Amino acid sequence: MTAAATDLRLERIEVFVFRAPADPPVQTSFGIMRDRPALLLRAIADDGAEGWGEVWCNFPTVGAEHRARMALTYLPPLACGPQWASPQVCFEALTEKLAVLAIQCGEPGPLAQIVAGLDIALWDLLGRRHGLPVWKLLAPDLAAPAPVPLYASGLNPTAPEKLAAAKRAEGYRAFKLKVGFGAERDEANLAALREVIGPAAPLMVDANQAWDLDEAIAAGRRMARHDLGWLEEPVRADTPLADWARLAREQPLPLAGGENLAGLAAFDAHIGAEGLSIIQPDLGKWGGFSGCLAVGRRTLAQGKRFCPHWLGAGIGLTASFHLKAAVGGPGYVEVDANSNPLRDLLATPVFALEEGAVHLGMKPGLGVQPDLGAAQAFRIPL
Missing domain, CATH: 3.30.390.10 (Enolase-like, N-terminal domain)
Incomplete structure:
Protein backbone atom coordinates (compact mmCIF):
# COMPACT_ATOMS: atom_id res chain seq x y z
CA MET A 1 0.00 0.00 0.00
CA PRO A 133 -9.28 -6.52 7.14
CA VAL A 134 -7.35 -4.79 9.89
CA TRP A 135 -5.29 -7.90 10.61
CA LYS A 136 -4.03 -7.73 7.01
CA LEU A 137 -3.12 -4.05 7.33
CA LEU A 138 -1.15 -4.85 10.48
CA ALA A 139 0.54 -7.95 9.04
CA PRO A 140 0.68 -7.52 5.22
CA ASP A 141 2.74 -10.69 4.72
CA LEU A 142 0.17 -12.84 6.52
CA ALA A 143 -1.88 -14.78 3.94
CA ALA A 144 -4.50 -15.93 6.44
CA PRO A 145 -4.54 -15.73 10.22
CA ALA A 146 -4.64 -18.76 12.46
CA PRO A 147 -7.83 -19.23 14.49
CA VAL A 148 -7.74 -16.92 17.53
CA PRO A 149 -8.18 -18.89 20.79
CA LEU A 150 -10.53 -17.34 23.34
CA TYR A 151 -11.08 -17.84 27.04
CA ALA A 152 -14.20 -17.19 29.10
CA SER A 153 -13.31 -14.53 31.64
CA GLY A 154 -15.12 -12.78 34.46
CA LEU A 155 -16.21 -15.91 36.31
CA ASN A 156 -17.45 -14.25 39.49
CA PRO A 157 -16.90 -15.78 42.94
CA THR A 158 -20.61 -16.63 43.33
CA ALA A 159 -21.28 -20.10 41.84
CA PRO A 160 -18.76 -19.73 38.99
CA GLU A 161 -19.17 -23.39 38.04
CA LYS A 162 -22.69 -22.71 36.73
CA LEU A 163 -21.51 -20.02 34.32
CA ALA A 164 -18.51 -22.11 33.31
CA ALA A 165 -20.79 -25.03 32.44
CA ALA A 166 -22.92 -22.76 30.25
CA LYS A 167 -19.89 -21.31 28.46
CA ARG A 168 -18.43 -24.77 27.94
CA ALA A 169 -21.66 -25.77 26.21
CA GLU A 170 -21.26 -22.71 23.96
CA GLY A 171 -17.84 -23.92 22.83
CA TYR A 172 -15.37 -22.26 25.21
CA ARG A 173 -12.47 -24.48 26.18
CA ALA A 174 -10.47 -22.19 28.53
CA PHE A 175 -11.66 -20.25 31.58
CA LYS A 176 -10.56 -17.62 34.12
CA LEU A 177 -11.84 -17.22 37.69
CA LYS A 178 -11.77 -14.06 39.77
CA VAL A 179 -10.00 -14.68 43.09
CA GLY A 180 -9.02 -12.58 46.07
CA PHE A 181 -12.18 -13.19 48.12
CA GLY A 182 -10.58 -15.22 50.91
CA ALA A 183 -8.58 -18.44 50.71
CA GLU A 184 -11.49 -20.70 51.63
CA ARG A 185 -13.82 -19.25 49.02
CA ASP A 186 -11.17 -19.18 46.30
CA GLU A 187 -10.25 -22.81 46.95
CA ALA A 188 -13.87 -23.97 46.93
CA ASN A 189 -14.50 -22.18 43.65
CA LEU A 190 -11.44 -23.67 41.99
CA ALA A 191 -12.42 -27.17 43.09
CA ALA A 192 -15.96 -26.66 41.79
CA LEU A 193 -14.69 -25.39 38.46
CA ARG A 194 -12.39 -28.35 37.98
CA GLU A 195 -15.36 -30.65 38.53
CA VAL A 196 -17.20 -28.93 35.68
CA ILE A 197 -14.48 -28.26 33.10
CA GLY A 198 -12.32 -31.28 33.80
CA PRO A 199 -8.70 -31.68 34.88
CA ALA A 200 -7.15 -30.86 31.50
CA ALA A 201 -9.02 -27.68 30.52
CA PRO A 202 -6.94 -24.49 30.73
CA LEU A 203 -7.91 -22.58 33.88
CA MET A 204 -6.47 -19.25 34.97
CA VAL A 205 -7.09 -16.91 37.91
CA ASP A 206 -7.23 -13.11 38.21
CA ALA A 207 -6.77 -11.39 41.58
CA ASN A 208 -7.23 -7.80 40.31
CA GLN A 209 -4.30 -6.51 42.41
CA ALA A 210 -5.82 -7.93 45.62
CA TRP A 211 -2.73 -8.89 47.66
CA ASP A 212 0.57 -7.68 48.96
CA LEU A 213 3.71 -9.57 48.00
CA ASP A 214 3.70 -12.12 50.82
CA GLU A 215 -0.01 -12.80 50.40
CA ALA A 216 0.47 -13.34 46.68
CA ILE A 217 3.32 -15.80 47.26
CA ALA A 218 1.16 -17.76 49.70
CA ALA A 219 -1.81 -17.70 47.32
CA GLY A 220 0.26 -18.95 44.39
CA ARG A 221 1.60 -21.83 46.42
CA ARG A 222 -1.85 -22.66 47.75
CA MET A 223 -3.60 -22.63 44.37
CA ALA A 224 -0.91 -24.44 42.38
CA ARG A 225 -2.51 -27.83 43.03
CA HIS A 226 -5.34 -26.83 40.67
CA ASP A 227 -2.98 -26.81 37.66
CA LEU A 228 -3.50 -23.18 36.72
CA GLY A 229 -2.31 -21.57 33.51
CA TRP A 230 -1.48 -18.24 35.13
CA LEU A 231 -1.96 -15.98 38.12
CA GLU A 232 -3.04 -12.53 36.90
CA GLU A 233 -2.32 -9.25 38.71
CA PRO A 234 -1.88 -10.78 42.17
CA VAL A 235 -0.25 -7.55 43.35
CA ARG A 236 -0.54 -3.89 42.36
CA ALA A 237 0.41 -3.21 38.77
CA ASP A 238 2.95 -0.59 39.91
CA THR A 239 4.82 -3.08 42.09
CA PRO A 240 8.59 -2.74 41.49
CA LEU A 241 10.16 -5.10 38.99
CA ALA A 242 12.33 -6.65 41.69
CA ASP A 243 9.22 -7.69 43.62
CA TRP A 244 7.64 -9.18 40.51
CA ALA A 245 10.84 -11.19 40.03
CA ARG A 246 10.70 -12.39 43.64
CA LEU A 247 7.07 -13.36 43.19
CA ALA A 248 7.94 -15.37 40.09
CA ARG A 249 10.70 -17.21 41.94
CA GLU A 250 8.92 -17.95 45.20
CA GLN A 251 5.64 -19.37 43.95
CA PRO A 252 5.10 -21.79 41.05
CA LEU A 253 2.41 -20.16 38.87
CA PRO A 254 3.21 -18.17 35.72
CA LEU A 255 2.43 -14.48 36.23
CA ALA A 256 0.26 -12.40 33.92
CA GLY A 257 -0.41 -8.68 33.68
CA GLY A 258 -0.36 -5.62 31.48
CA GLU A 259 -3.88 -4.21 31.33
CA ASN A 260 -2.78 -1.43 33.70
CA LEU A 261 0.48 -0.60 31.96
CA ALA A 262 0.80 2.35 29.59
CA GLY A 263 3.62 3.28 27.22
CA LEU A 264 6.19 1.16 25.40
CA ALA A 265 8.79 1.87 28.08
CA ALA A 266 6.61 0.33 30.78
CA PHE A 267 5.85 -2.71 28.66
CA ASP A 268 9.48 -3.12 27.60
CA ALA A 269 10.56 -3.10 31.24
CA HIS A 270 8.29 -6.06 32.02
CA ILE A 271 8.86 -7.88 28.74
CA GLY A 272 12.60 -7.86 29.31
CA ALA A 273 12.50 -8.72 33.01
CA GLU A 274 11.91 -11.74 35.16
CA GLY A 275 8.36 -11.66 36.50
CA LEU A 276 5.52 -11.50 33.99
CA SER A 277 5.54 -14.31 31.45
CA ILE A 278 2.12 -13.45 29.95
CA ILE A 279 1.73 -9.87 28.65
CA GLN A 280 -1.84 -8.52 28.45
CA PRO A 281 -2.22 -5.01 27.02
CA ASP A 282 -5.71 -3.55 26.65
CA LEU A 283 -5.83 -1.74 23.31
CA GLY A 284 -8.74 0.48 24.41
CA LYS A 285 -6.89 1.52 27.55
CA TRP A 286 -3.55 2.37 26.00
CA GLY A 287 -2.05 2.20 22.54
CA GLY A 288 -4.80 1.08 20.22
CA PHE A 289 -3.37 -0.99 17.38
CA SER A 290 -0.45 1.38 16.82
CA GLY A 291 0.97 0.87 20.32
CA CYS A 292 -0.10 -2.68 21.11
CA LEU A 293 1.14 -4.22 17.86
CA ALA A 294 4.69 -3.33 18.93
CA VAL A 295 4.02 -4.71 22.41
CA GLY A 296 2.86 -8.00 20.93
CA ARG A 297 5.83 -8.41 18.64
CA ARG A 298 8.33 -7.56 21.38
CA THR A 299 6.58 -10.01 23.70
CA LEU A 300 6.96 -12.89 21.26
CA ALA A 301 10.56 -11.94 20.54
CA GLN A 302 11.32 -12.49 24.23
CA GLY A 303 9.62 -15.90 24.22
CA LYS A 304 6.66 -14.75 26.29
CA ARG A 305 2.93 -15.15 25.61
CA PHE A 306 0.78 -12.35 24.24
CA CYS A 307 -2.84 -12.39 25.47
CA PRO A 308 -4.80 -9.17 24.82
CA HIS A 309 -7.05 -8.05 27.67
CA TRP A 310 -10.59 -6.84 27.05
CA LEU A 311 -13.67 -6.22 29.20
CA GLY A 312 -16.11 -4.02 27.32
CA ALA A 313 -18.36 -3.92 24.28
CA GLY A 314 -18.02 -5.49 20.86
CA ILE A 315 -15.84 -3.08 18.88
CA GLY A 316 -12.94 -3.36 21.32
CA LEU A 317 -13.38 -7.12 21.52
CA THR A 318 -13.30 -7.52 17.75
CA ALA A 319 -10.27 -5.23 17.58
CA SER A 320 -8.55 -7.50 20.10
CA PHE A 321 -9.19 -10.47 17.79
CA HIS A 322 -7.50 -8.64 14.90
CA LEU A 323 -4.58 -7.61 17.10
CA LYS A 324 -3.94 -11.16 18.26
CA ALA A 325 -4.35 -12.53 14.72
CA ALA A 326 -1.77 -10.07 13.39
CA VAL A 327 0.75 -10.76 16.16
CA GLY A 328 0.22 -14.53 16.26
CA GLY A 329 1.99 -16.81 18.70
CA PRO A 330 0.59 -18.80 21.62
CA GLY A 331 -2.04 -17.26 23.85
CA TYR A 332 -5.65 -16.19 24.04
CA VAL A 333 -7.99 -13.21 23.76
CA GLU A 334 -10.20 -12.55 26.77
CA VAL A 335 -14.01 -12.67 26.38
CA ASP A 336 -16.22 -11.72 29.30
CA ALA A 337 -18.41 -14.72 30.10
CA ASN A 338 -21.23 -12.64 31.53
CA SER A 339 -24.12 -11.36 29.45
CA ASN A 340 -23.65 -7.93 27.90
CA PRO A 341 -26.10 -6.69 25.28
CA LEU A 342 -23.65 -3.98 24.23
CA ARG A 343 -21.09 -6.59 23.21
CA ASP A 344 -23.54 -8.01 20.67
CA LEU A 345 -25.50 -4.91 19.57
CA LEU A 346 -22.43 -2.74 19.06
CA ALA A 347 -20.55 -5.22 16.87
CA THR A 348 -22.71 -7.04 14.36
CA PRO A 349 -22.56 -9.70 13.11
CA VAL A 350 -21.70 -11.40 16.41
CA PHE A 351 -18.58 -13.55 16.27
CA ALA A 352 -18.96 -17.32 15.91
CA LEU A 353 -17.07 -19.60 18.28
CA GLU A 354 -15.77 -22.94 17.06
CA GLU A 355 -14.06 -25.22 19.55
CA GLY A 356 -12.75 -22.37 21.63
CA ALA A 357 -11.54 -20.13 18.79
CA VAL A 358 -12.79 -17.48 16.37
CA HIS A 359 -11.91 -17.39 12.67
CA LEU A 360 -11.35 -14.02 11.04
CA GLY A 361 -12.09 -13.63 7.36
CA MET A 362 -11.51 -10.97 4.73
CA LYS A 363 -14.28 -8.48 5.58
CA PRO A 364 -12.92 -4.93 5.35
CA GLY A 365 -11.82 -3.15 8.51
CA LEU A 366 -12.92 -4.83 11.70
CA GLY A 367 -15.70 -6.56 9.79
CA VAL A 368 -18.43 -5.44 12.20
CA GLN A 369 -20.84 -2.53 12.51
CA PRO A 370 -22.68 -1.09 15.55
CA ASP A 371 -26.47 -1.47 15.38
CA LEU A 372 -27.22 1.99 16.70
CA GLY A 373 -30.96 1.58 16.29
CA ALA A 374 -31.15 -1.60 18.33
CA ALA A 375 -28.86 -0.11 20.98
CA GLN A 376 -30.78 3.17 21.23
CA ALA A 377 -32.50 2.13 24.46
CA PHE A 378 -29.08 2.01 26.16
CA ARG A 379 -27.73 5.28 24.76
CA ILE A 380 -26.85 8.09 27.18
CA PRO A 381 -27.30 11.68 25.90
CA LEU A 382 -24.37 14.02 26.47
Whole structure:
Protein backbone atom coordinates (compact mmCIF):
# COMPACT_ATOMS: atom_id res chain seq x y z
CA MET A 1 0.00 0.00 0.00
CA THR A 2 1.49 3.33 -1.04
CA ALA A 3 1.95 6.25 1.33
CA ALA A 4 -0.57 8.29 -0.63
CA ALA A 5 -3.13 5.53 -0.29
CA THR A 6 -2.83 5.60 3.49
CA ASP A 7 -3.14 9.37 3.87
CA LEU A 8 -5.98 10.30 6.21
CA ARG A 9 -7.74 13.59 6.64
CA LEU A 10 -10.52 13.51 9.22
CA GLU A 11 -13.58 15.68 8.80
CA ARG A 12 -15.25 14.94 12.14
CA ILE A 13 -15.32 12.62 15.16
CA GLU A 14 -18.59 11.48 16.72
CA VAL A 15 -19.02 10.10 20.24
CA PHE A 16 -21.59 7.59 21.51
CA VAL A 17 -22.12 6.55 25.15
CA PHE A 18 -24.18 3.55 26.25
CA ARG A 19 -25.05 1.90 29.57
CA ALA A 20 -26.76 -1.44 30.07
CA PRO A 21 -27.60 -3.23 33.34
CA ALA A 22 -24.98 -5.71 34.53
CA ASP A 23 -26.76 -8.98 35.22
CA PRO A 24 -25.09 -10.27 37.27
CA PRO A 25 -22.89 -7.42 38.56
CA VAL A 26 -19.21 -7.86 37.79
CA GLN A 27 -17.32 -8.50 41.03
CA THR A 28 -13.64 -7.71 41.51
CA SER A 29 -11.48 -7.55 44.60
CA PHE A 30 -11.53 -3.72 44.42
CA GLY A 31 -15.13 -3.00 43.42
CA ILE A 32 -18.33 -4.01 41.67
CA MET A 33 -19.63 -2.98 38.25
CA ARG A 34 -23.41 -2.67 38.47
CA ASP A 35 -23.85 -1.65 34.85
CA ARG A 36 -21.97 -2.14 31.59
CA PRO A 37 -20.77 1.08 29.94
CA ALA A 38 -19.51 1.52 26.39
CA LEU A 39 -17.93 4.51 24.67
CA LEU A 40 -17.64 4.38 20.88
CA LEU A 41 -15.91 6.83 18.56
CA ARG A 42 -16.80 7.19 14.88
CA ALA A 43 -14.09 8.80 12.76
CA ILE A 44 -15.25 10.18 9.41
CA ALA A 45 -12.75 11.15 6.71
CA ASP A 46 -13.10 13.92 4.15
CA ASP A 47 -13.89 11.28 1.47
CA GLY A 48 -16.77 9.88 3.54
CA ALA A 49 -14.95 6.77 4.72
CA GLU A 50 -15.64 5.97 8.37
CA GLY A 51 -14.28 3.76 11.10
CA TRP A 52 -15.29 2.74 14.62
CA GLY A 53 -13.23 2.59 17.79
CA GLU A 54 -13.93 1.88 21.45
CA VAL A 55 -12.52 3.51 24.59
CA TRP A 56 -11.99 1.63 27.86
CA CYS A 57 -14.39 3.18 30.39
CA ASN A 58 -15.36 0.64 33.07
CA PHE A 59 -14.23 2.68 36.08
CA PRO A 60 -15.05 4.95 37.83
CA THR A 61 -18.85 4.83 37.70
CA VAL A 62 -19.07 8.00 35.57
CA GLY A 63 -16.02 7.08 33.51
CA ALA A 64 -17.78 6.70 30.15
CA GLU A 65 -19.46 10.10 30.27
CA HIS A 66 -16.29 11.79 31.48
CA ARG A 67 -14.13 10.29 28.74
CA ALA A 68 -16.78 11.07 26.14
CA ARG A 69 -16.66 14.76 27.00
CA MET A 70 -12.87 14.68 26.95
CA ALA A 71 -12.98 13.09 23.51
CA LEU A 72 -15.39 15.73 22.21
CA THR A 73 -13.26 18.51 23.65
CA TYR A 74 -9.75 17.45 22.71
CA LEU A 75 -9.78 15.05 19.77
CA PRO A 76 -11.46 17.05 16.97
CA PRO A 77 -9.21 20.16 17.26
CA LEU A 78 -6.10 17.99 17.15
CA ALA A 79 -7.07 15.16 14.80
CA CYS A 80 -9.43 16.79 12.29
CA GLY A 81 -7.94 18.86 9.50
CA PRO A 82 -4.29 17.72 9.27
CA GLN A 83 -3.37 15.06 6.74
CA TRP A 84 -1.99 11.99 8.50
CA ALA A 85 0.34 9.64 6.72
CA SER A 86 -0.95 6.73 8.81
CA PRO A 87 -2.87 5.94 12.00
CA GLN A 88 0.51 5.39 13.67
CA VAL A 89 1.60 8.96 12.89
CA CYS A 90 -1.67 10.33 14.24
CA PHE A 91 -1.37 8.24 17.40
CA GLU A 92 2.15 9.45 18.09
CA ALA A 93 1.30 13.09 17.36
CA LEU A 94 -1.78 13.15 19.60
CA THR A 95 0.06 11.36 22.39
CA GLU A 96 2.77 14.03 22.25
CA LYS A 97 0.35 16.96 21.98
CA LEU A 98 -1.64 15.79 25.02
CA ALA A 99 1.36 14.90 27.19
CA VAL A 100 1.59 18.21 29.06
CA LEU A 101 -2.18 18.39 29.56
CA ALA A 102 -2.06 14.87 31.01
CA ILE A 103 0.43 16.04 33.62
CA GLN A 104 -1.38 19.30 34.31
CA CYS A 105 -4.80 17.75 34.91
CA GLY A 106 -3.53 14.52 36.47
CA GLU A 107 -5.45 12.38 33.99
CA PRO A 108 -2.94 10.60 31.78
CA GLY A 109 -5.12 7.48 31.74
CA PRO A 110 -8.34 8.96 30.29
CA LEU A 111 -6.42 11.00 27.73
CA ALA A 112 -4.45 7.94 26.61
CA GLN A 113 -7.70 6.00 26.40
CA ILE A 114 -9.46 8.43 24.06
CA VAL A 115 -6.40 8.46 21.81
CA ALA A 116 -6.40 4.64 21.84
CA GLY A 117 -10.05 4.55 20.84
CA LEU A 118 -9.43 6.93 17.96
CA ASP A 119 -6.49 4.82 16.78
CA ILE A 120 -8.76 1.76 16.59
CA ALA A 121 -11.25 3.80 14.55
CA LEU A 122 -8.57 4.99 12.12
CA TRP A 123 -7.37 1.46 11.39
CA ASP A 124 -10.97 0.36 10.86
CA LEU A 125 -11.50 3.33 8.52
CA LEU A 126 -8.36 2.50 6.56
CA GLY A 127 -9.41 -1.13 6.18
CA ARG A 128 -12.89 -0.21 5.01
CA ARG A 129 -11.48 2.30 2.53
CA HIS A 130 -9.12 -0.24 0.95
CA GLY A 131 -11.26 -3.36 1.28
CA LEU A 132 -8.83 -5.11 3.62
CA PRO A 133 -9.28 -6.52 7.14
CA VAL A 134 -7.35 -4.79 9.89
CA TRP A 135 -5.29 -7.90 10.61
CA LYS A 136 -4.03 -7.73 7.01
CA LEU A 137 -3.12 -4.05 7.33
CA LEU A 138 -1.15 -4.85 10.48
CA ALA A 139 0.54 -7.95 9.04
CA PRO A 140 0.68 -7.52 5.22
CA ASP A 141 2.74 -10.69 4.72
CA LEU A 142 0.17 -12.84 6.52
CA ALA A 143 -1.88 -14.78 3.94
CA ALA A 144 -4.50 -15.93 6.44
CA PRO A 145 -4.54 -15.73 10.22
CA ALA A 146 -4.64 -18.76 12.46
CA PRO A 147 -7.83 -19.23 14.49
CA VAL A 148 -7.74 -16.92 17.53
CA PRO A 149 -8.18 -18.89 20.79
CA LEU A 150 -10.53 -17.34 23.34
CA TYR A 151 -11.08 -17.84 27.04
CA ALA A 152 -14.20 -17.19 29.10
CA SER A 153 -13.31 -14.53 31.64
CA GLY A 154 -15.12 -12.78 34.46
CA LEU A 155 -16.21 -15.91 36.31
CA ASN A 156 -17.45 -14.25 39.49
CA PRO A 157 -16.90 -15.78 42.94
CA THR A 158 -20.61 -16.63 43.33
CA ALA A 159 -21.28 -20.10 41.84
CA PRO A 160 -18.76 -19.73 38.99
CA GLU A 161 -19.17 -23.39 38.04
CA LYS A 162 -22.69 -22.71 36.73
CA LEU A 163 -21.51 -20.02 34.32
CA ALA A 164 -18.51 -22.11 33.31
CA ALA A 165 -20.79 -25.03 32.44
CA ALA A 166 -22.92 -22.76 30.25
CA LYS A 167 -19.89 -21.31 28.46
CA ARG A 168 -18.43 -24.77 27.94
CA ALA A 169 -21.66 -25.77 26.21
CA GLU A 170 -21.26 -22.71 23.96
CA GLY A 171 -17.84 -23.92 22.83
CA TYR A 172 -15.37 -22.26 25.21
CA ARG A 173 -12.47 -24.48 26.18
CA ALA A 174 -10.47 -22.19 28.53
CA PHE A 175 -11.66 -20.25 31.58
CA LYS A 176 -10.56 -17.62 34.12
CA LEU A 177 -11.84 -17.22 37.69
CA LYS A 178 -11.77 -14.06 39.77
CA VAL A 179 -10.00 -14.68 43.09
CA GLY A 180 -9.02 -12.58 46.07
CA PHE A 181 -12.18 -13.19 48.12
CA GLY A 182 -10.58 -15.22 50.91
CA ALA A 183 -8.58 -18.44 50.71
CA GLU A 184 -11.49 -20.70 51.63
CA ARG A 185 -13.82 -19.25 49.02
CA ASP A 186 -11.17 -19.18 46.30
CA GLU A 187 -10.25 -22.81 46.95
CA ALA A 188 -13.87 -23.97 46.93
CA ASN A 189 -14.50 -22.18 43.65
CA LEU A 190 -11.44 -23.67 41.99
CA ALA A 191 -12.42 -27.17 43.09
CA ALA A 192 -15.96 -26.66 41.79
CA LEU A 193 -14.69 -25.39 38.46
CA ARG A 194 -12.39 -28.35 37.98
CA GLU A 195 -15.36 -30.65 38.53
CA VAL A 196 -17.20 -28.93 35.68
CA ILE A 197 -14.48 -28.26 33.10
CA GLY A 198 -12.32 -31.28 33.80
CA PRO A 199 -8.70 -31.68 34.88
CA ALA A 200 -7.15 -30.86 31.50
CA ALA A 201 -9.02 -27.68 30.52
CA PRO A 202 -6.94 -24.49 30.73
CA LEU A 203 -7.91 -22.58 33.88
CA MET A 204 -6.47 -19.25 34.97
CA VAL A 205 -7.09 -16.91 37.91
CA ASP A 206 -7.23 -13.11 38.21
CA ALA A 207 -6.77 -11.39 41.58
CA ASN A 208 -7.23 -7.80 40.31
CA GLN A 209 -4.30 -6.51 42.41
CA ALA A 210 -5.82 -7.93 45.62
CA TRP A 211 -2.73 -8.89 47.66
CA ASP A 212 0.57 -7.68 48.96
CA LEU A 213 3.71 -9.57 48.00
CA ASP A 214 3.70 -12.12 50.82
CA GLU A 215 -0.01 -12.80 50.40
CA ALA A 216 0.47 -13.34 46.68
CA ILE A 217 3.32 -15.80 47.26
CA ALA A 218 1.16 -17.76 49.70
CA ALA A 219 -1.81 -17.70 47.32
CA GLY A 220 0.26 -18.95 44.39
CA ARG A 221 1.60 -21.83 46.42
CA ARG A 222 -1.85 -22.66 47.75
CA MET A 223 -3.60 -22.63 44.37
CA ALA A 224 -0.91 -24.44 42.38
CA ARG A 225 -2.51 -27.83 43.03
CA HIS A 226 -5.34 -26.83 40.67
CA ASP A 227 -2.98 -26.81 37.66
CA LEU A 228 -3.50 -23.18 36.72
CA GLY A 229 -2.31 -21.57 33.51
CA TRP A 230 -1.48 -18.24 35.13
CA LEU A 231 -1.96 -15.98 38.12
CA GLU A 232 -3.04 -12.53 36.90
CA GLU A 233 -2.32 -9.25 38.71
CA PRO A 234 -1.88 -10.78 42.17
CA VAL A 235 -0.25 -7.55 43.35
CA ARG A 236 -0.54 -3.89 42.36
CA ALA A 237 0.41 -3.21 38.77
CA ASP A 238 2.95 -0.59 39.91
CA THR A 239 4.82 -3.08 42.09
CA PRO A 240 8.59 -2.74 41.49
CA LEU A 241 10.16 -5.10 38.99
CA ALA A 242 12.33 -6.65 41.69
CA ASP A 243 9.22 -7.69 43.62
CA TRP A 244 7.64 -9.18 40.51
CA ALA A 245 10.84 -11.19 40.03
CA ARG A 246 10.70 -12.39 43.64
CA LEU A 247 7.07 -13.36 43.19
CA ALA A 248 7.94 -15.37 40.09
CA ARG A 249 10.70 -17.21 41.94
CA GLU A 250 8.92 -17.95 45.20
CA GLN A 251 5.64 -19.37 43.95
CA PRO A 252 5.10 -21.79 41.05
CA LEU A 253 2.41 -20.16 38.87
CA PRO A 254 3.21 -18.17 35.72
CA LEU A 255 2.43 -14.48 36.23
CA ALA A 256 0.26 -12.40 33.92
CA GLY A 257 -0.41 -8.68 33.68
CA GLY A 258 -0.36 -5.62 31.48
CA GLU A 259 -3.88 -4.21 31.33
CA ASN A 260 -2.78 -1.43 33.70
CA LEU A 261 0.48 -0.60 31.96
CA ALA A 262 0.80 2.35 29.59
CA GLY A 263 3.62 3.28 27.22
CA LEU A 264 6.19 1.16 25.40
CA ALA A 265 8.79 1.87 28.08
CA ALA A 266 6.61 0.33 30.78
CA PHE A 267 5.85 -2.71 28.66
CA ASP A 268 9.48 -3.12 27.60
CA ALA A 269 10.56 -3.10 31.24
CA HIS A 270 8.29 -6.06 32.02
CA ILE A 271 8.86 -7.88 28.74
CA GLY A 272 12.60 -7.86 29.31
CA ALA A 273 12.50 -8.72 33.01
CA GLU A 274 11.91 -11.74 35.16
CA GLY A 275 8.36 -11.66 36.50
CA LEU A 276 5.52 -11.50 33.99
CA SER A 277 5.54 -14.31 31.45
CA ILE A 278 2.12 -13.45 29.95
CA ILE A 279 1.73 -9.87 28.65
CA GLN A 280 -1.84 -8.52 28.45
CA PRO A 281 -2.22 -5.01 27.02
CA ASP A 282 -5.71 -3.55 26.65
CA LEU A 283 -5.83 -1.74 23.31
CA GLY A 284 -8.74 0.48 24.41
CA LYS A 285 -6.89 1.52 27.55
CA TRP A 286 -3.55 2.37 26.00
CA GLY A 287 -2.05 2.20 22.54
CA GLY A 288 -4.80 1.08 20.22
CA PHE A 289 -3.37 -0.99 17.38
CA SER A 290 -0.45 1.38 16.82
CA GLY A 291 0.97 0.87 20.32
CA CYS A 292 -0.10 -2.68 21.11
CA LEU A 293 1.14 -4.22 17.86
CA ALA A 294 4.69 -3.33 18.93
CA VAL A 295 4.02 -4.71 22.41
CA GLY A 296 2.86 -8.00 20.93
CA ARG A 297 5.83 -8.41 18.64
CA ARG A 298 8.33 -7.56 21.38
CA THR A 299 6.58 -10.01 23.70
CA LEU A 300 6.96 -12.89 21.26
CA ALA A 301 10.56 -11.94 20.54
CA GLN A 302 11.32 -12.49 24.23
CA GLY A 303 9.62 -15.90 24.22
CA LYS A 304 6.66 -14.75 26.29
CA ARG A 305 2.93 -15.15 25.61
CA PHE A 306 0.78 -12.35 24.24
CA CYS A 307 -2.84 -12.39 25.47
CA PRO A 308 -4.80 -9.17 24.82
CA HIS A 309 -7.05 -8.05 27.67
CA TRP A 310 -10.59 -6.84 27.05
CA LEU A 311 -13.67 -6.22 29.20
CA GLY A 312 -16.11 -4.02 27.32
CA ALA A 313 -18.36 -3.92 24.28
CA GLY A 314 -18.02 -5.49 20.86
CA ILE A 315 -15.84 -3.08 18.88
CA GLY A 316 -12.94 -3.36 21.32
CA LEU A 317 -13.38 -7.12 21.52
CA THR A 318 -13.30 -7.52 17.75
CA ALA A 319 -10.27 -5.23 17.58
CA SER A 320 -8.55 -7.50 20.10
CA PHE A 321 -9.19 -10.47 17.79
CA HIS A 322 -7.50 -8.64 14.90
CA LEU A 323 -4.58 -7.61 17.10
CA LYS A 324 -3.94 -11.16 18.26
CA ALA A 325 -4.35 -12.53 14.72
CA ALA A 326 -1.77 -10.07 13.39
CA VAL A 327 0.75 -10.76 16.16
CA GLY A 328 0.22 -14.53 16.26
CA GLY A 329 1.99 -16.81 18.70
CA PRO A 330 0.59 -18.80 21.62
CA GLY A 331 -2.04 -17.26 23.85
CA TYR A 332 -5.65 -16.19 24.04
CA VAL A 333 -7.99 -13.21 23.76
CA GLU A 334 -10.20 -12.55 26.77
CA VAL A 335 -14.01 -12.67 26.38
CA ASP A 336 -16.22 -11.72 29.30
CA ALA A 337 -18.41 -14.72 30.10
CA ASN A 338 -21.23 -12.64 31.53
CA SER A 339 -24.12 -11.36 29.45
CA ASN A 340 -23.65 -7.93 27.90
CA PRO A 341 -26.10 -6.69 25.28
CA LEU A 342 -23.65 -3.98 24.23
CA ARG A 343 -21.09 -6.59 23.21
CA ASP A 344 -23.54 -8.01 20.67
CA LEU A 345 -25.50 -4.91 19.57
CA LEU A 346 -22.43 -2.74 19.06
CA ALA A 347 -20.55 -5.22 16.87
CA THR A 348 -22.71 -7.04 14.36
CA PRO A 349 -22.56 -9.70 13.11
CA VAL A 350 -21.70 -11.40 16.41
CA PHE A 351 -18.58 -13.55 16.27
CA ALA A 352 -18.96 -17.32 15.91
CA LEU A 353 -17.07 -19.60 18.28
CA GLU A 354 -15.77 -22.94 17.06
CA GLU A 355 -14.06 -25.22 19.55
CA GLY A 356 -12.75 -22.37 21.63
CA ALA A 357 -11.54 -20.13 18.79
CA VAL A 358 -12.79 -17.48 16.37
CA HIS A 359 -11.91 -17.39 12.67
CA LEU A 360 -11.35 -14.02 11.04
CA GLY A 361 -12.09 -13.63 7.36
CA MET A 362 -11.51 -10.97 4.73
CA LYS A 363 -14.28 -8.48 5.58
CA PRO A 364 -12.92 -4.93 5.35
CA GLY A 365 -11.82 -3.15 8.51
CA LEU A 366 -12.92 -4.83 11.70
CA GLY A 367 -15.70 -6.56 9.79
CA VAL A 368 -18.43 -5.44 12.20
CA GLN A 369 -20.84 -2.53 12.51
CA PRO A 370 -22.68 -1.09 15.55
CA ASP A 371 -26.47 -1.47 15.38
CA LEU A 372 -27.22 1.99 16.70
CA GLY A 373 -30.96 1.58 16.29
CA ALA A 374 -31.15 -1.60 18.33
CA ALA A 375 -28.86 -0.11 20.98
CA GLN A 376 -30.78 3.17 21.23
CA ALA A 377 -32.50 2.13 24.46
CA PHE A 378 -29.08 2.01 26.16
CA ARG A 379 -27.73 5.28 24.76
CA ILE A 380 -26.85 8.09 27.18
CA PRO A 381 -27.30 11.68 25.90
CA LEU A 382 -24.37 14.02 26.47
